[in-house]
Amino acid sequence: MLKFDSFYFQCPHCQAWLEGRNLKAELVNEAILYSDGKVLNDNLITTPQKMIMCPSCGHIFWVENPVEPLITYDKPDAEVYSWNTWRFFGISFSDNKGKLALINHYKTFLKKSHYDPRKEIYLRRFLWWAYNDLHRNHQHVRLRYWLNGFMSFGVWHCNRKLILEGEKIFIKHYKEFTDNLKRLMALLEKHPEEQIDLELPEIYRELRQFDKAKELLEQVGSRTHFTNEMLRHSKWKDARVFMVSG
Numbered sequence: 001m002l003k004f005d006s007f008y009f010q011c012p013h014c015q016a017w018l019e020g021r022n023l024k025a026e027l028v029n030e031a032i033l034y035s036d037g038k039v040l041n042d043n044l045i046t047t048p049q050k051m052i053m054c055p056s057c058g059h060i061f062w063v064e065n066p067v068e069p070l071i072t073y074d075k076p077d078a079e080v081y082s083w084n085t086w087r088f089f090g091i092s093f094s095d096n097k098g099k100l101a102l103i104n105h106y107k108t109f110l111k112k113s114h115y116d117p118r119k120e121i122y123l124r125r126f127l128w129w130a131y132n133d134l135h136r137n138h139q140h141v142r143l144r145y146w147l148n149g150f151m152s153f154g155v156w157h158c159n160r161k162l163i164l165e166g167e168k169i170f171i172k173h174y175k176e177f178t179d180n181l182k183r184l185m186a187l188l189e190k191h192p193e194e195q196i197d198l199e200l201p202e203i204y205r206e207l208r209q210f211d212k213a214k215e216l217l218e219q220v221g222s223r224t225h226f227t228n229e230m231l232r233h234s235k236w237k238d239a240r241v242f243m244v245s246g
């Protein structure tokens, strides 16, 4: 069964056709949610990619409101660049080199130009998630995870090596990681309409400001599994991104 609905749009510079994908709404509930707000479905991010680098001419452009006539749902009678050729700028994430390449893309975009606050928030949020990708699923390094039988020893061992290596790279870039988070936090405080659920307490937690994170979480009216988990991790003084549900 196809998990996505395809749509098509053109590069404004060279008019090449690109295929986009929207996750089918009924599958959103099957997704994995992480504490930083990233949602994955079958290992694919569900948040639409708004900044695109054309795989044909390298032109960078934004697709912010994918509505007709800019976007069509009928396959055009022309050659189409598939989604894999441009999503995340064509990067493969099978190793940490790919994850670092994505970080560098966002850093370059942010250095190259000034963006309006909404766009800067978008880029800094994706940069944050890209840093976290280096050690996302850290709980999988535990022997218990292999013993639970989710994967073979070979796969678990390989995956463990990748995450531990990613954690080292994350620590090496920690200053850049916190600089980006501080800037993102300042932007979100100025533009609360752009905040996603529990994003601010999570930023405080990842910046190791656990008391501030707890204070904000305790103000949340209705307690959910998400708020309880974040409170627990704040109390443990654990600043690493974690899986909330999946």
Ligand SMILES: [Zn+2]
Pocket: 011, 012, 013, 014, 015, 016, 054, 055, 056, 057, 058, 059
């Ligand atoms: Zn182009």
